[in-house]
Amino acid sequence: MSPVQVRRAAIVGGNRIPFARANGPYARASNQDMLTAALDGLVGRFGLAGERLGEVAAGAVLKHSRDFNLTREAVLGSALAPETPAYDVQQACGTGLETTIHVANKIALGQIECGVSGGVDTVSDAPIELNDDLRRILLRANAARSPLERIATLARVRPGHVIPSTPRNAEPRTGLSMGEHQDLSTRRWEITRREQDEYAAASHHKLAAAYEAGFFDDLMTPYLGLTRDQNLRPDTSVDKLAALPPVFGEREGATMTAGNSTPLSDGASTVLLASESWAQERSLPVLAYFVDAETAAVDFVHGDEGLLAAPLYAVPRLLQRNGLGLGDFDFYEIHEAFASQVLMTLRAWEDPVFCKERLGLDSPLGTIDRDRLNVNGSSLAAGHPFAATGGRIVATLAKLLHDKGSGRGLISICAAGGQGVTAILEAA
Amino acid sequence: MSTNERDLLLKVANHPVGKQVLGRIGLPRPAPLERWQPGRPLISGPVLLGEAPAGRLGDAVRKVLAEAGSDTRSDPGTTERFKGLVFDASGISGSGELKALYDFFHPVIRRTLPSGRVIVLGTPPEEAGAVPAAIAQRALEGFVRSVGKELRGGATAQLLYVSPGAEDVCESTLRFLLSPRSAYVSGQVVRVRPVPDDLVVVPDDWDVPLRGRVAAVTGAARGIGAAIARTFARDGAHVVCVDLAAQGDALAGVANEVGGEAVQLDITAADAPERLIDHVRTRHGGLDVMVHNAGITRDKTLANMREDAWTAVIEVNLAAQERFNDALLSSGILRRPGRIVSVSSMVGIAGQRGQTNYATSKAGIIGMVQALAAPVAERGATINAVAPGFIETDMTAAMPFGPREAGRRMNSLSQGGLPVDVAETIAWLAGPATSGVNGQVVRVCGQSLVGA
Numbered sequence: 072m073s074p075v076q077v078r079r080a081a082i083v084g085g086n087r088i089p090f091a092r093a094n095g096p097y098a099r100a101s102n103q104d105m106l107t108a109a110l111d112g113l114v115g116r117f118g119l120a121g122e123r124l125g126e127v128a129a130g131a132v133l134k135h136s137r138d139f140n141l142t143r144e145a146v147l148g149s150a151l152a153p154e155t156p157a158y159d160v161q162q163a164c165g166t167g168l169e170t171t172i173h174v175a176n177k178i179a180l181g182q183i184e185c186g187v188s189g190g191v192d193t194v195s196d197a198p199i200e201l202n203d204d205l206r207r208i209l210l211r212a213n214a215a216r217s218p219l220e221r222i223a224t225l226a227r228v229r230p231g232h233v234i235p236s237t238p239r240n241a242e243p244r245t246g247l248s249m250g251e252h253q254d255l256s257t258r259r260w261e262i263t264r265r266e267q268d269e270y271a272a273a274s275h276h277k278l279a280a281a282y283e284a285g286f287f288d289d290l291m292t293p294y295l296g297l298t299r300d301q302n303l304r305p306d307t308s309v310d311k312l313a314a315l316p317p318v319f320g321e322r323e324g325a326t327m328t329a330g331n332s333t334p335l336s337d338g339a340s341t342v343l344l345a346s347e348s349w350a351q352e353r354s355l356p357v358l359a360y361f362v363d364a365e366t367a368a369v370d371f372v373h374g375d376e377g378l379l380a381a382p383l384y385a386v387p388r389l390l391q392r393n394g395l396g397l398g399d400f401d402f403y404e405i406h407e408a409f410a411s412q413v414l415m416t417l418r419a420w421e422d423p424v425f426c427k428e429r430l431g432l433d434s435p436l437g438t439i440d441r442d443r444l445n446v447n448g449s450s451l452a453a454g455h456p457f458a459a460t461g462g463r464i465v466a467t468l469a470k471l472l473h474d475k476g477s478g479r480g481l482i483s484i485c486a487a488g489g490q491g492v493t494a495i496l497e498a499a
Numbered sequence: 500m501s502t503n504e505r506d507l508l509l510k511v512a513n514h515p516v517g518k519q520v521l522g523r524i525g526l527p528r529p530a531p532l533e534r535w536q537p538g539r540p541l542i543s544g545p546v547l548l549g550e551a552p553a554g555r556l557g558d559a560v561r562k563v564l565a566e567a568g569s570d571t572r573s574d575p576g577t578t579e580r581f582k583g584l585v586f587d588a589s590g591i592s593g594s595g596e597l598k599a600l601y602d603f604f605h606p607v608i609r610r611t612l613p614s615g616r617v618i619v620l621g622t623p624p625e626e627a628g629a630v631p632a633a634i635a636q637r638a639l640e641g642f643v644r645s646v647g648k649e650l651r652g653g654a655t656a657q658l659l660y661v662s663p664g665a666e667d668v669c670e671s672t673l674r675f676l677l678s679p680r681s682a683y684v685s686g687q688v689v690r691v692r693p694v695p696d697d698l699v700v701v702p703d704d705w706d707v708p709l710r711g712r713v714a715a716v717t718g719a720a721r722g723i724g725a726a727i728a729r730t731f732a733r734d735g736a737h738v739v740c741v742d743l744a745a746q747g748d749a750l751a752g753v754a755n756e757v758g759g760e761a762v763q764l765d766i767t768a769a770d771a772p773e774r775l776i777d778h779v780r781t782r783h784g785g786l787d788v789m790v791h792n793a794g795i796t797r798d799k800t801l802a803n804m805r806e807d808a809w810t811a812v813i814e815v816n817l818a819a820q821e822r823f824n825d826a827l828l829s830s831g832i833l834r835r836p837g838r839i840v841s842v843s844s845m846v847g848i849a850g851q852r853g854q855t856n857y858a859t860s861k862a863g864i865i866g867m868v869q870a871l872a873a874p875v876a877e878r879g880a881t882i883n884a885v886a887p888g889f890i891e892t893d894m895t896a897a898m899p900f901g902p903r904e905a906g907r908r909m910n911s912l913s914q915g916g917l918p919v920d921v922a923e924t925i926a927w928l929a930g931p932a933t934s935g936v937n938g939q940v941v942r943v944c945g946q947s948l949v950g951a
Binding site for chain 1: 737740744745746747748750751752754755756757758759760761762763764765768781782783784
């Protein structure tokens with residue numbers, strides 16, 4: 072076996088479309104439409120029209136069965152060369168970061184010179200499936216050997232069968248929605264309503280400031296008339312957020328509202344990765360390098376761990392492998408599924424008991440400097456089209472590191488199914 | 500869109516029945532204008548060349564026409580029709596000799612083919628030396644402008660003043676004026692002046708005169724800007740397409756179509772010049788052509804105009820360009836032979852009710868190219884402007900019927916121009932071979948009556 076040379080994968084840049092609220096301006100756009108638009112914006116930004124890239128990896132969490140080859144179809148509809156291969160990845164909210172890991176690893180191993188990672192999701196154009204009983208009857212009728220048998224089979228259709236089965240944001244094994252799960256964790260970690268609202272308001276204010284500074288001018292391409300994330304409320308305040316009613320969990324002591332939880336959203340994002348030589352040949356910038364990644368999962372079904380707690384385990388393993396401490400980062404990007412998920416993460420890593428009993432550490436993992444956390448806002452303000460969040464975060468962090476000119480950043484994304492995807496980037 | 504789809508009269512006038520009807524009721528009968536396509540000859544028909552005695556430019560014209568494979572004649576014959584009528588009047592040194600114009604054009608002017616070209620070459624009056632020569636050379640303008648108004652069938656007339664010593668740098672201009680690239684340019688006076696030897700550039704292939712050039716075009720997402728990007732790409736340039744972030748969607752579409760790049764940038768931002776310069780330095784090591792096309796209108800009569808309507812128009816259409824030019828020149832990013840081309844407007848020449856802000860900004864563009872011509876030339880570059888007349892765009896399509904029809908017809912070609920006509924003119928001025936044209940304003944207006 073020939074030795075494998077490992078090299079650094081560079082992040083050249085990114086492009087996303089502004090994120091829209093569910094049933095908003097993108098209500099009639101499909102996943103394929105949005106992913107194609109995000110890809111075309113990326114191609115335009117880096118002058119890649121007609122180029123054959125190593126691969127495009129992307130995915131969606133909510134997918135129609137017709138989208139069995141979503142990313143490849145988006146590539147075929149884009150300005151990229153049709154000879155660019157593509158594939159879909161699906162790892163819930165971790166999809167966007169997971170695709171980045173795939174592409175970065177292939178570049179590191181020299182299997183490809185460049186590639187695009189990304190993700191897209193729509194809850195406005197979500198698939199609606201046939202009622203399962205009706206589906207079985209139709210399948211059986213289709214397989215019938217005689218017309219009579221077919222008619223007899225179809226005669227079993229009942230009025231109740233016309234009610235379709237719609238996708239739910241719920242865990243199949245617990246029946247609880249993600250918000251209901253996080254409500255349990257919020258109570259366990261005693262995250263107050265006030266803390267959550269303060270955190271959420273800050274996310275909006277930071278994202279608004281980033282827009283004002285033109286930070287997204289080279290990270291975003293408008294789509295269907297939307298030029299900014301629709302969910303962004305620059306003028307929101309702790310007081311305004313405090314007026315919202317809780318929406319998850321038992322009413323008594325409930326703290327999670329529509330304001331301190333991410334809204335359902337539509338959108339797409341992409342990231343361009345390459346070997347240094349590929350970028351250099353084209354005089355393209357290198358914003359940051361992809362250093363390492365770690366994915367973890369927790370047993371939230373049988374154990375007592377929270378659904379969104381997997382990053383708590385992934386990050387310590389990632390730090391240990393890279394010989395780093397929690398404080399060794401200039402920027403932290405923790406996906407804001409819920410304000411309480413971020414606050415719980417910070418609290419757990421400061422907690423000696425959790426760190427000893429669950430992480431096996433002699434002392435707490437550490438404290439994150441809040442001034443370095445999600446400095447340009449995150450999902451609470453921007454919105455969270457599930458698979459598109461990873462690409463948004465990777466491109467944002469890469470640009471932050473580039474603007475600073477040095478240092479490293481940590482990404483942590485919690486995902487359904489008790490999973491967490493984390494990664495380290497380093498300034499170029 | 501290379502044909503004029505928006506003009507109903509143009510369609511009717513070129514239908515056998517419609518043509519007769521329009522003739523009887525006295526409506527103008529606009530002719531379809533021939534437009535250039537890659538691979539087409541420079542001029543698609545015989546050219547008659549005439550020379551007044553002691554002319555300096557006959558050889559230059561013959562050389563261009565020969566290289567272009569054109570059928571050049573000196574004998575008008577009696578029935579032959581011509582695509583081009585070219586007359587070298589540079590040797591005319593007194594008003595008595597102007598009769599040579601009559602003698603050459605009178606027998607053949609009616610034999611001009613559709614989309615024909617009339618070109619008179621002269622010596623700039625200010626360089627003619629003796630007073631009688633200066634007078635006679637200045638008189639050529641009146642002749643050419645009148646011929647432009649008499650020509651039919653989409654033919655145009657231009658006056659090209661070539662300074663002594665500039666005979667070897669007038670080729671790109673001659674080619675532009677002879678070819679269908681100048682479809683909507685008529686009644687114009689262009690001056691070509693001598694340049695240092697290293698700025699005399701001859702492209703390897705005149706079909707792609709911008710090959711290897713990096714050009715930034717502002718306002719490239721739509722309309723005339725998008726046409727500039729397409730035309731530049733067709734002519735071989737790599738186009739950096741610039742527009743507001745809000746136009747990013749359409750901008751990426753244009754950039755991908757022309758194989759260029761999209762840069763989302765608000766040109767009025769304080770750091771905009773620096774950001775564009777950083778971009779082209781990183782990606783291309785420099786810039787060859789800057790096209791200032793982005794512009795806005797905020798129309799109101801002066802009495803009704805809000806302060807922000809005034810400020811925004813001046814800022815976008817003029818002040819931002821000044822800042823870009825300062826930065827381009829001080830940064831040294833513009834490679835020899837650099838080109839700056841700005842879009843002015845017929846309104847900047849003539850003025851327009853309800854457009855005090857716009858006309859001020861567009862007249863300022865004229866001042867800008869005139870004032871910067873010398874300092875720009877010191878850096879081996881040129882700066883020029885085009886002044887479009889009525890161009891068929893989404894903006895003019897939204898005008899009320901009356902003003903729109905008036906705008907369309909009040910010119911020698913009885914029709915509006917297309918965005919590509921403006922783009923072709925800018926591409927000529929942006930060409931590395933057009934070093935001799937500097938500090939000038941060329942109208943793309945079909946010889947409009949407005950401001951002429």
